[in-house]
Every structure is written in C-alpha cells, then in structure tokens.
Amino acid sequence: xxxxxxxxxxxxxxxxxxxxxxxxxxxxxxxxxxxxxxxxxxxxxxxxxxxxxxxxxxxxxxxxxxxxxxxxxxxxxxxxxxxxxxxxxxxxxxxxxxxxxxxxxxxxxx
Amino acid sequence: xxxxxxxxxxxxxxxxxxxxxxxxxxxxxxxxxxxxxxxxxxxxxxxxxxxxxxxxxxxxxxxxxxxxxxxxxxxxxxxxxxxxxxxxxxxxxxxxxxxxxxxxxxxxxxxxxxxxxxxxxxxxxxxxxxxxxxxxxxxxxxxxxxxxxxxxxxxxxxxxxxxxxxxxxxxxxxxxxxxxxxxxxxxxxxxxxxxxxxxxxxxxxxxxxxxxxxxxxxxxxxxxxxxxxxxxxxxxxxxxxxxxxxxxxxxxxxxxxxxxxxxxxxxxxxxxxxxxxxxxxxxxxxxxxxxxxxxxxxxxxxxxxxxxxxxxxxxxxxxxxxxxxxxxxxxxxxxxxxxxxxxxxxxxxxxxxxxxxxxxxxxxxxxxxxxxxxxxxxxxxxxxxxxxxxxxxxxxxxxxxxxxxxxxxxxxxxxxxxxxxxxxxxxxxxxxxxxxxxxxxxxxxxxxxxxxxxxxxxxxxxxxxxxxxxxxxxxxxxxxxxxxxxxxxxxxxxxxxxxxxxxxxxxxxxxxxxxxxxxxxxxxxxxxxxxxxxxxxxxxxxxxxxxxxxxxxxxxxxxxxxxxxxxxxxxxxxxxxxxxxxxxxxxxxxxxxxxxxxxxxxxxxxxxxxxxxxxxxxxxxxxxxxxxxxxxxxxxxxxxxxxxxxxxxxxxxxxxxxxxxxxxxxxxxxxxxxxxxxxxxxxxxxxxxxxxxxxxxxxxxxxxxxxxxxxxxxxxxxxxxxxxxxxxxxxxxxxxxxxxxxxxxxxxxxxxxxxxxxxxxxxxxxxxxxxxxxxxxxxxxxxxxxxxxxxxxxxxxxxxxxxxxxxxxxxxxxxxxxxxxxxxxxxxxxxxxxxxxxxxxxxxxxxxxxxxxxxxxxxxxxxxxxxxxxxxxxxxxxxxxx
Numbered sequence: 001x002x003x004x005x006x007x008x009x010x011x012x013x014x015x016x017x018x019x020x021x022x023x024x025x026x027x028x029x030x031x032x033x034x035x036x037x038x039x040x041x042x043x044x045x046x047x048x049x050x051x052x053x054x055x056x057x058x059x060x061x062x063x064x065x066x067x068x069x070x071x072x073x074x075x076x077x078x079x080x081x082x083x084x085x086x087x088x089x090x091x092x093x094x095x096x097x098x099x100x101x102x103x104x105x106x107x108x109x110x
Numbered sequence: 111x112x113x114x115x116x117x118x119x120x121x122x123x124x125x126x127x128x129x130x131x132x133x134x135x136x137x138x139x140x141x142x143x144x145x146x147x148x149x150x151x152x153x154x155x156x157x158x159x160x161x162x163x164x165x166x167x168x169x170x171x172x173x174x175x176x177x178x179x180x181x182x183x184x185x186x187x188x189x190x191x192x193x194x195x196x197x198x199x200x201x202x203x204x205x206x207x208x209x210x211x212x213x214x215x216x217x218x219x220x221x222x223x224x225x226x227x228x229x230x231x232x233x234x235x236x237x238x239x240x241x242x243x244x245x246x247x248x249x250x251x252x253x254x255x256x257x258x259x260x261x262x263x264x265x266x267x268x269x270x271x272x273x274x275x276x277x278x279x280x281x282x283x284x285x286x287x288x289x290x291x292x293x294x295x296x297x298x299x300x301x302x303x304x305x306x307x308x309x310x311x312x313x314x315x316x317x318x319x320x321x322x323x324x325x326x327x328x329x330x331x332x333x334x335x336x337x338x339x340x341x342x343x344x345x346x347x348x349x350x351x352x353x354x355x356x357x358x359x360x361x362x363x364x365x366x367x368x369x370x371x372x373x374x375x376x377x378x379x380x381x382x383x384x385x386x387x388x389x390x391x392x393x394x395x396x397x398x399x400x401x402x403x404x405x406x407x408x409x410x411x412x413x414x415x416x417x418x419x420x421x422x423x424x425x426x427x428x429x430x431x432x433x434x435x436x437x438x439x440x441x442x443x444x445x446x447x448x449x450x451x452x453x454x455x456x457x458x459x460x461x462x463x464x465x466x467x468x469x470x471x472x473x474x475x476x477x478x479x480x481x482x483x484x485x486x487x488x489x490x491x492x493x494x495x496x497x498x499x500x501x502x503x504x505x506x507x508x509x510x511x512x513x514x515x516x517x518x519x520x521x522x523x524x525x526x527x528x529x530x531x532x533x534x535x536x537x538x539x540x541x542x543x544x545x546x547x548x549x550x551x552x553x554x555x556x557x558x559x560x561x562x563x564x565x566x567x568x569x570x571x572x573x574x575x576x577x578x579x580x581x582x583x584x585x586x587x588x589x590x591x592x593x594x595x596x597x598x599x600x601x602x603x604x605x606x607x608x609x610x611x612x613x614x615x616x617x618x619x620x621x622x623x624x625x626x627x628x629x630x631x632x633x634x635x636x637x638x639x640x641x642x643x644x645x646x647x648x649x650x651x652x653x654x655x656x657x658x659x660x661x662x663x664x665x666x667x668x669x670x671x672x673x674x675x676x677x678x679x680x681x682x683x684x685x686x687x688x689x690x691x692x693x694x695x696x697x698x699x700x701x702x703x704x705x706x707x708x709x710x711x712x713x714x715x716x717x718x719x720x721x722x723x724x725x726x727x728x729x730x731x732x733x734x735x736x737x738x739x740x741x742x743x744x745x746x747x748x749x750x751x752x753x754x755x756x757x758x759x760x761x762x763x764x765x766x767x768x769x770x771x772x773x774x775x776x777x778x779x780x781x782x783x784x785x786x787x788x789x790x791x792x793x794x795x796x797x798x799x800x801x802x803x804x805x806x807x808x809x810x811x812x813x814x815x816x817x818x819x820x821x822x823x824x825x826x827x828x829x830x831x832x833x834x835x836x837x838x839x840x841x842x843x844x845x846x847x848x849x850x851x852x853x854x855x856x857x858x859x860x861x862x863x864x865x866x867x868x869x870x871x872x873x874x875x876x877x878x879x880x881x882x883x884x885x886x887x888x889x890x891x892x893x894x895x896x897x898x899x900x901x902x903x904x905x906x907x908x909x910x911x912x913x914x915x916x917x918x919x920x921x922x923x924x925x926x927x928x929x930x931x932x933x934x935x936x937x938x939x940x941x942x943x944x945x946x947x948x949x950x951x952x953x954x955x956x957x958x959x960x961x962x963x964x965x966x967x968x969x970x971x972x973x974x975x976x977x978x979x980x981x982x983x984x985x986x987x988x989x990x991x992x
Contacts, residue, residue, distance in 0.1 A: 028137060029144040047145070048168025051138065052176050059180065061115065070140070077137045 013045065013053050015096060018081065018089040021063060025080035027070060028054060054079060062088050127187060134177055142167060188499075192506035199507065206479060207511075209883075210472045214515025214562060215522065216876055217468030222555045223523035223530060224461040224869075228454050229554075230531075230545045231538055232447045238372065239312025240403075244442040245410060247279075247400040247417060249435040258445065260396050261437065263389035268424050269400065275413035276402040280307035281386055283397045286694055288646060288815045289380060291356040294845060296344060297644070297815065300358055301371065302384040308335075310403050311372040316341070318352050318367030326385030334363040337371040337379040339542075344378070358382070372401065374446075374539075393428045401442065414439050446539045453862075454538075456943045457869055460614060464873045465558065467610045469565040470603045471880050472511065474887055476570045477600050487574055501571045508567030509560075516559035537862035573599060597892055601924055604884045608928025609935060611881040612965055614874035616936045619957035620947055621867040627949040628860045633687070634791035634800075636728035639677075639822045640852040641830045642685055645837070645844055647814040652841070656743065659812040662840065667720060669836055670820055675829040679820035680722040683813050684715070686793045687856040698804060700759055701769035701781065714755065714802040715793050716772065718811055724788055726821045734766045734786030741807040748807065749782035752790050755802035772804060774811075782806060795859030796948065819852070827851065866946055878965065881928075882972040889921055889976040900980055901988025910981035917980050921973030928969075929962055 020026065020034040031054075032045045057063045062085035070076040081089065123130060142163050149159035164170070178184070200207040235241045247269070248258040266281045273279070282303040289298045305321035316338055325331055334356065336345065345351050354365050363382060371379050389395065404413055421437035440448075487500055495503075527545040534541040573596070647653040647662065663681050670679040684694060697711035717723075721737040724730075732753060741748050749770055756765050765787060771779040790800045808816075822829055830849040837846045857864075893900070900913055940952040950957075 027140070029141045033148075046168065047141065047166055048173045051134075051141075051173060052180065055177050055180050059116065059119070070144075074140055074143075075136065076140050077133070 011092075012096070013049065014057060015089070015092045016043070016045070017050075017053060017057060018062065018085060018092065021079055021081045021085075022089065025066070025068070025078040027068075027076040027078050029076075031079070057085070061085075124186060131174075131178070134174060138167075138170060138174070142170075188502070189506055192503045193510055195503075196507035196510040200510070203479070206475060210475050210511050211515040211518065213468045213471050213475075213880060213883075214512050214566075215519035216880070217465035217519065218512075218516040218555065218558055218562065219519030219523045220873060220876070221458075221461040221465045221558055222520045222551065223526060224458050225554050226523065226527055226545050226547060226551045227530060227534060227538070227541065228458055229548070229551050230543065231454060231540050232451060233550060234540075234546070234548070236443055236446075237313065237370070237543060241311075241443060242441065243404040243406070244311060244372075245402050245404060245413065245439040246442050246445050247402055247437065247439045249396070249421075249437050251435050258440075259435065260399050262393045262396050263386045263398050264391055264393035264428070265421060265424060265437065266386065266398060266400050267390050268420055269402070269417070272420050273413075273416060275404060275408045275416045277405045278306060278310040279400060279402045280304045280310050281398050281400050282307060282381075283399065284379065287359045287380075289356055289358055290646065291354060294344070296646070298340060298344075299377065299379045301379045301381045302386075303381050304385060305383045307372060307381075307401065308369050310401070313370050313372060316368040316370075317349055318365070320367060320369065321381075321383040325383045327387070331383045332361070332363050333366045333383065334358070335367045335369050335381045336365060337377060337381070338368060339371075340378040340380060341368045356380075372442075393424065402439070410439065410441060450538060453866065453946060456946060457866065459942075460617060460870055460873050463610050463614055464877055465562065466565075467607050467877050467880050469562050470607050470610075471884050472508075473566045473569045474600050474603050474607075474884055476508065476566060477573070477596055477603075478887060478891055480570045480574050480596075484574055500574075501568075504571035504574070505563065505567040508571075509563040512559050512563040512566060516555065516562065520555045534865060536858055537865045569599070569603075597888070597895065600888045600891065604881070604888050604924055605928045605931065607877075607881040607884045608925060608965070608969060609932035611874065611877040612929055612932030612961065613936050613939075614870065614877045615961045615965060616932075616940070616958065617943060618867065618870040618874045619961045620940070620943070620950055620952065620954060621863070621870050623954060623957055624947040624950040625860060625863045625867050628796045628863055631792075631796040631949070633796065633856075634729060634789050635686070637853040637856060638728075639825055640726065640819060641822070641827065641849040642817050642819040642852050642855075643833075643847065643849040644685075644815070644817040645846045647816075647844065653814055656812040659814060660743075660809055663720065663808065663812070663816070665840055666818065666837060667722070669840075670818070670833065671722075673829055673832070675822050675824060675826060677821045677823045678722045678725045679818065680720045680726045681808055681816045681818055682720070682723050683718040683808075683816055685817050685819065685852075686715075686791050687795055687859050696804075697773045698802075699771045699773070699779070701771070711773075712759075712802070714804045717803070717805045718808045718813055718816075719805050720808045723805075723819070726819050727791075728821075729791060730789040732787045732789060733764075734784070736786055736788075737805075737807045737809075742809045745810070747780050747782040747810055748785045750786040750788055750805040751784055752788055752800075752803040754790050754800050755804070756787055758802060770804065772806065795856070818849075820849075863946075863948065878968055881965075882968050885921065885924060885969050886972040886975060888924070889917065889973050890979070892920060893917060893976045893980045896980075897983060897988045900983050901985040904983065905985040905989060913981050913983075914977045917977035918970075918973055921970070921977070925966060925969045925973070929965060933958065933962070 016035050017031060020031050020038065026034060028050060032047055032050055035043055035045050054063070054065075058065055058079070061082055063079045064082050065077050065079050067075060068078045142160075145163035145166060146156075146159045149162050150156060154162060167173075236244070238244065246258070247261065247265075249261045250257065250259055260283070263281065266279065269276065269279055280303065282301050284299045284301040286297060287300040289296055289300075303321070305323050305326045308315070308320045318335070321333070321335065325333060336351065341347055341351065351365050351368070356363055356365060358380070369381075371377050371381070386398070389398075402413070404410065417437050417439055490500060490503075491497070524547050527547060531541045531545045647659060653659050653662065667679055667681065670676055694716055695713045696716040698714050699712060719737070721739065721741075724736050734750070736750065737748070749772070751765060751770070759765075760768060765784045768784050769781045770784060771781050773779045788805070791803065792798055792800055793803070818833070820830075820833075833849055834846045837844055903913065904910070936958075937953065944952045
C-alpha cells in the first residue's frame with residue numbers, strides 16, 4: 001500500500017509529540033516510531049525537525065527530559081509530559097478539533 | 111515561576127556549553143544508531159542502512175546548530191571565540207602587540223589621570239553632609255567686576271528673621287592674627303564663626319568637639335578650633351593640642367577641637383565663635399560671608415529671588431548704606447570650582463587629543479597588518495559569515511587590544527593619583543582632599559576604552575570587509591590596487607596625527623612663552639640674592655615696650671649689616687608675594703577728603719619698614735626721600751606711598767607734604783606726612799591687582815612680628831646660614847629658622863601656569879613621538895610596497911639620491927598637509943585657551959614658526975630612515991622577488 005506522507009505544520013508537530021508522550025516516557029527515536037505507528041504509517045516525522053521541536057518544548061517546560069537506559073542497554077534521553085504539558089495537550093487537542101470542524105464546514109459548503 | 115525557571119535554565123546553558131553539546135551529540139548519535147538498526151532489520155546492508163539513516167535524519171550538523179542557537183547566548187560564545195582568536199594573533203606578533211598596547215595605554219592613561227583630577231575638583235561633592243544644598247551668600251557689583259564681595263552682619267540677621275528658604279544660616283569673617291603657643295609663633299587667619307557653622311555643614315570633627323550655640327556670646331568665646339591644615343602643618347597633627355592655651359593677638363584661647371574649614375577646606379585657619387550680636391544693625395561694614403543650607407524642596411533660584419527681595423528691602427530701609435550692590439548666592443561647590451573650570455576643560459581637551467592620536471596610530475598599525483588578513487576575511491565571507499559578523503570579529507579584536515592597553519594605562523593613572531594630588535595641591539582647589547578613583551572615574555575609563563576600540567576597529571573593519579571576495583582571494587601583489595588604497599587611507603590618518611600633534615605643540619609653546627612672561631615680569635622689585643625669614647618677639651617681659659623692640663631690631667640690623675657679604679638688610683612687617691595675604695591691608699583716609707559713612711573705606715597695602723628696605727628689594731624711589739634714622743617715634747609721623755596711590759588720589763598735585771591717615775585696629779588714626787613716592791610692587795604675583803601702598807617707618811610703630819630681609823653681594827647663600835646664630839646670640843628664645851631664598855618662595859605664584867605648561871608639554875611630547883612613529887610606519891610601508899619599482903629604477907640607472915628624493919617628496923607632502931591643517935585649526939581654535947595666557951598673544955608668530963620647524967624636523971627624520979633603507983635596495987633581489 002502506498003504510504004501517503006503529509007506535510008506537518010510546526011504547531012501540529014508539537015501536538016503530535018505531546019500526544020505520543022501521553023502514555024509514558026519515550027526517547028527521541030521512539031517518539032518518531034510512535035507517531036508513525038499511531039498514524040498507521042501515514043505520517044513520517046522529518047527526523048531533523050524532531051529534535052529542534054523537542055528542545056523547544058523542553059524550553060517551554062511542557063516536557064522534561066531525563067537520562068535513562070534504552071531497551072538495548074544504551075544511554076538515552078527520555079522525555080515525559082509535565083503537568084503544564086498535559087494541560088497544553090488538552091488545550092491544543094480542543095483547538096485542533098475546533099479548527100478541523102470549521103475547515104470541514106467550509107469544505108462541506110462548497 | 112515558569113519565567114524564572116526558564117531564565118535560570120538559559121543562564122545554566124551559558125556556562126555549560128560543552129556538556130550540553132556532548133549530550134546533544136550523544137542523543138542524536140543514538141537516534142542514528144537505532145534508525146540504522148531498523149533499516150538493517152528491513153533488509154538493507156549495514157553500509158546502506160547507515161547512509162539511509164543519515165539521509166532520513168537530515169543535515170546533522172545543521173540541526174545541531176539550530177538546536178544550539180535555540181539556547182540563546184550565541185553572541186557571547188562568538189565573542190569569547192573572537193577573543194581567543196585575537197589573543198592568539200597577538201601572541202604570534204608580540205612586537206605589534208607591544209606597540210599597540212603601549213600606545214593605547216598612553217592615550218587612555220593620560221585621559222584617565224586628567225579626568226580623575228576633573229572629578230576630584232569639579233564633580234565630586236564636598237565632604238559635607240548633603241553638600242548640594244549648601245550655598246554661599248555674597249554681594250557683588252556686576253557693573254564693575256564679577257568678584258564675590260563680602261556682605262554685612264545686618265543682612266545676616268535680616269535673613270535669619272525673614273527668610274523661609276533656608277533651614278539654617280551661618281556667618282563668618284576672617285582677618286590675620288598672630289598665633290602664639292608656648293614658644294611657637296606664626297601668622298595665621300582667624301575666622302570668627304557663628305557656632306552653628308560646622309554643624310550646619312555636617313562636617314566630621316577630627317578631634318575634640320564643635321562649638322555649642324551658647325559659646326557665641328561674649329565671655330564664653332575664649333575657645334578656638336583649629337582647621338585641619340593648620341593642625342597638620344603647624345602642630346604636626348598632634349592630638350595633644352586639645353585643651354592647650356594659645357594667644358591670638360594677645361588674647362588667650364583654649365583649643366577645643368580640630369575641624370575642616372567649610373569655606374575653604376585647605377586653608378590654614380583658626381576659628382573662634384561669635385554670634386555677631388554687637389553688629390546686629392550694622393549694614394555698613396562689609397566683612398561678613400554668609401553660608402546657608404537650603405531647605406530640601408527649595409531650589410537655588412527660588413532662594414536667590416527671596417534673597418534679592420530681602421536685600422532690596424533692607425537697602426530701602428537703610429539708604430545710607432546702599433552702595434549699589436546686589437546680593438546673590440551660589441552653590442558652595444561652584445565657588446571653589448568655577449575659577450578653575452575652564453582651565454581644567456582645556457587640559458582635558460589636550461588629553462582627548464592625545465587619546466585621538468594614539469587611536470589613529472593603532473588604527474594605522476592594524477591597517478598595516480590587515481592586508482595579510484584580507485585573504486582570511488574573504489574566505490570567511492565566502493563560507494557564510496555576513497559582513498556584520500566579520501565586522502564584529504574585527505571589533506572584538508580591537509576591543510581586546512584597547513582593553514589590555516586601557517587597563518594598563520588606567521592602572522598607571524590610578525597609581526599616580528597620589529603624586530598628582532601632591533603636584534596640583536598648590537594650583538588647584540580640593541586636590542588636597544586626595545584624588546579618588548570612584549565609580550565615575552571607572553565608568554568614564556570604561557567608556558573611553560569602548561570608544562577607542564570603536565575608533566580603532568571600525569576603520570580597518572570597514573575597509574577589509576568590502577563584499578568583493580573575488581579579487582582579494584586572488585591575492586594582493588605589488589600591482590594590486592588594494593595596496594594603494596590602503597596607503598591612501600593610512601596617509602590620511604597620519605596627516606590627522608600630525609595636525610593634532612601640531613595643535614598640542616602650539617599650546618605648549620604658547621604656555622611656555624606665557625610662563626616666561628610671568629617669570630620675567632617686572633614685579634616692581636628685584637628678587638636676586640634676596641633672602642628673608644619671619645619671626646616673632648614673644649616675651650612681654652623683654653619686648654613689652656616699643657623701645658625694647660626697637661633696640662632689638664636695631665641690634666640685629668647692625669650686626670647683619672656688618673657681615674661682609676651682606677649688601678643691605680632691613681626689617682618689614684610684610685613681604686609681597688610671600689604667602690597669600692602676607693601683606694595686611696588697612697583703611698586710610700586723606701586730608702581734605704573725609705570718608706563718607708556708607709562708602710567703602712579706602713584700603714591700601716600696609717608696610718612697616720626700616721630705612722634700608724627699598725634698597726634690599728631694589729624698589730625705585732621716584733620722588734622725595736626714603737626713611738632715615740631721624741624718623742623716630744618722637745619725630746613727626748611720616749609715610750611713603752607708591753605711584754598708584756599718587757595716580758588715584760593725587761593726580762594733579764604733588765603728594766609730598768600731603769597728609770594721609772592710617773587706621774590700625776584698636777587704635778586712633780594717625781595723620782602722617784608723605785615724604786616720598788616709590789614704584790609699584792605687585793603684592794600677590796604678576797596677575798594681582800596693584801592698589802595703593804603705604805609704608806611707614808618701623809621705628810614709629812614697632813611691631814613684634816616682623817620679617818628680616820637681606821640682600822647679599824654675591825650669589826652665595828652660605829652667609830644666611832649664620833643668621834639664626836646671630837639672632838640667637840642676641841636672644842636665644844626666638845624661634846628663628848633658616849632663611850629662605852625669596853626668589854623660590856615667590857615661584858608658587860605661577861604654580862598654576864607651571865602645571866598647565868608641564869602637562870601640555872608632556873602630552874605634546876608624547877603626541878610628537880606617536881606622530882613620528884605613525885609617519886615612519888607609513889613611509890616604511892610605502893617603501894616596502896614599491897620595492898619592485900625601486901629596484902627597476904635603480905637597475906635602469908637612477909641614483910640612490912633620486913630614490914631618496916622621491917621618497918622624501920612623498921613624505922614632505924604628508925608633513926606639509928598635516929602642518930597646514932594643524933595650523934589652520936590652531937589659529938581657529940586658539941581663542942579657547944587664550945584666557946590661560948599671560949601677556950602672550952594667541953597668535954604669537956615666533957611660537958608658531960618654532961613649533962612648525964620642530965615638528966617638520968622630527969617628522970622629516972622619521973621619513974629619512976625608511977628613505978635611506980630604500981636606497982639600499984638591491985635591484986636584482988627586488989626585481990626577482992614578488
């Protein structure tokens with residue numbers, strides 16, 4: 001099956017990262033794998049833009065990072081949501097739903 | 111909280127750059143490895159998997175840059191990097207570094223030293239509590255002169271009663287007294303102060319206590335407070351002076367403390383309390399100065415207006431005392447600072463010129479080095495550094511030089527504040543308080559360093575970051591136009607340096623002429639071979655009557671005259687240009703013109719002399735006769751006046767035979783007949799005002815405080831060593847130290863001029879040196895650039911003489927340009943310093959010509975050395991090399 005790649009806006013990348021961390025701490029590679037999996041291979045994060053986004057989110061204190069050991073015994077930096085980040089996730093999700101509803105309305109009334 | 115933790119995180123990022131970078135690398139490395147594993151699992155070969163992973167990730171270094179930039183502080187890291195690079199460059203070229211740093215040190219050091227003086231004198235608040243609110247109240251006659259004149263006690267009491275602008279007012283007045291303590295005796299100034307003066311000013315008490323308000327009353331006022339300077343110079347800062355008894359003009363007082371004198375902090379004075387109650391209604395005697403403290407909300411202008419109103423009211427109420435004066439006030443600091451403000455600004459300007467020259471010199475040096483860097487800069491440009499970034503880098507390097515050099519210069523300046531305070535103490539107010547390095551001075555030094563780095567750095571930076579990478583990358587050879595452009599720019603800089611050096615030298619030359627004029631000015635007397643010393647006859651038992659004093663003086667004079675090397679000797683009560691105020695003034699009146707009450711009394715400098723005085727001092731007798739032995743106490747009272755007295759008061763008749771009355775304190779006036787007229791004598795230095803001067807015979811009014819002056823036949827001062835013994839042989843109790851050379855004693859009257867000239871001279875010598883180095887550098891560079899061409903010329907038959915002439919002609923053009931510009935600017939601006947000159951025209955031709963010759967000579971020498979090197983060029987070597 002042909003994979004459809006969609007271009008992601010920066011704000012939505014943040015949203016996806018936050019969502020992927022909802023269930024627990026993951027390291028950077030794991031986040032990109034998780035997003036690919038959750039979107040059923042439709043979304044592939046450009047890995048180059050992943051890390052700047054991660055650092056940006058960390059600076060805004062929505063995620064925090066700790067060094068830990070990965071599944072194959074290697075030192076990795078694990079990211080997790082902060083309480084402020086959880087709140088931000090809820091807000092952003094609500095925003096996204098509102099916007100996509102609005103866009104659907106526009107497209108529906110062609 | 112969020113903001114704070116973000117800021118803290120950023121701050122941490124500033125200092126942990128390496129650690130954070132390592133973390134980031136490790137994290138991305140892991141990501142790449144995991145991606146590679148995934149690719150292998152998907153079936154690629156390890157090598158293919160690795161490259162695919164890299165491609166999937168993106169440009170690793172670029173991403174790392176992005177993340178790094180996110181942390182902020184990029185410019186700080188760049189700056190540190192540029193500094194490291196600059197340091198490496200300097201270490202590789204120690205000669206250049208040494209010259210550049212030293213040059214900057216000279217410029218910044220000079221300016222810093224000067225500014226610290228300016229700060230100490232003009233800007234620093236006085237050492238009293240809240241000194242901004244202290245004002246001096248005075249009178250003046252603006253139509254006549256801007257001088258501050260004393261006011262009357264009546265005004266003081268009026269202000270106390272009516273003024274709302276002042277929270278406190280104090281009055282004081284001073285006069286010369288003789289002070290005697292134990293076997294010490296000296297002349298000093300007694301200041302009668304209202305007891306609140308020192309508490310109003312809020313000055314610290316150094317020893318003992320201040321006056322209490324009750325002590326102003328008569329009967330309670332036999333106490334005294336020494337000024338700090340008096341205590342230090344005459345009493346050796348001995349804490350034992352407390353509670354000692356001293357005699358002031360015979361009246362006994364107890365010392366209760368030591369304090370600063372608020373009106374003039376470095377003065378030698380002794381204060382006694384007085385409430386001036388006896389002068390409450392006195393508006394006529396104008397001998398009081400008033401100091402006031404403004405209430406916190408009141409401005410000086412408001413207070414001045416109120417003061418004018420009150421003064422006008424009292425003038426209307428007492429019209430007989432109205433002399434057409436106006437009352438005004440000035441902040442206390444200004445009264446000390448205003449007289450020297452302009453002078454200091456001129457000196458500061460000279461320092462600024464020197465700094466400018468040193469900056470231009472270093473810019474020149476940097477330009478010389480930058481041609482080698484042109485390639486490097488173009489490569490950086492091609493790799494992506496914008497012009498701004500390149501300029502920032504060059505500026506950082508020049509900042510490095512100015513910071514090192516500036517710190518060095520500033521340190522030297524700070525170390526020299528002690529000696530500077532010493533040197534300037536005589537010619538500048540307030541420097542005796544010490545020249546402190548406080549926040550203002552440091553801030554100004556830092557500002558100068560930044561400014562210097564801008565001037566030094568921008569010139570090469572602008573030139574060498576032109577966005578034309580191509581031609582520069584191809585390299586610069588002798589035919590390259592960048593070489594010529596650089597030469598032109600450096601020539602312009604050197605022309606400016608020469609012009610500035612010329613301006614400074616002109617200033618020095620004019621000041622030198624002015625100083626000579628002061629020193630050779632006819633003061634009305636001759637100081638050659640004249641020696642003097644003062645002493646005091648203290649014991650009332652021995653010298654209680656005038657006759658006993660006379661016996662003593664006659665004996666001393668007789669024995670002194672008898673010495674072989676002594677041409678003549680005399681006693682006098684005052685010596686012109688000795689210390690300031692050494693000659694007392696007295697009021698006098700003339701026969702036939704009685705004084706009008708309310709008018710200012712006529713004042714004259716007053717001397718009591720023995721007959722030989724005019725001979726010792728070589729003061730010419732213009733008419734009549736000098737005193738002789740017959741002018742004794744029983745004889746008719748006589749007087750001799752000076753020419754100024756005749757001009758002012760006897761313009762159309764012969765003064766000989768006229769009568770004048772001299773008025774001494776606590777004594778009735780005596781009518782004296784004028785028997786002679788002598789030439790004028792400048793009482794306090796060449797710039798002082800010559801007024802009427804009256805001499806009366808010592809024999810007719812012996813004083814117990816006198817000065818022995820003598821003139822020796824040859825310039826041999828050894829004879830004066832015997833005088834103390836001679837005096838002690840007559841009376842061993844007299845405190846007579848060695849005699850001083852009168853000529854050197856009066857040198858302090860031009861101490862200010864001396865200082866100006868020394869400073870200017872020092873600066874202009876440095877400027878000359880720097881300008882010479884500058885022109886040498888440019889000429890050497892030109893010879894270097896044209897080596898190829900010179901070689902060809904020599905090879906085709908030019909004589910070394912022709913080469914020399916060619917180079918020198920180039921140099922001469924620069925010098926002539928510089929001199930023309932410098933002379934024009936000097937002529938245009940010299941009026942700014944004309945007020946410093948004494949009897950010297952600012953357009954004095956001799957000075958300008960001499961300075962031009964000097965500068966040309968030095969500059970020519972600086973050109974000649976590279977020119978000589980040019981003639982030694984080996985044609986074959988030059989043609990073959992590039």
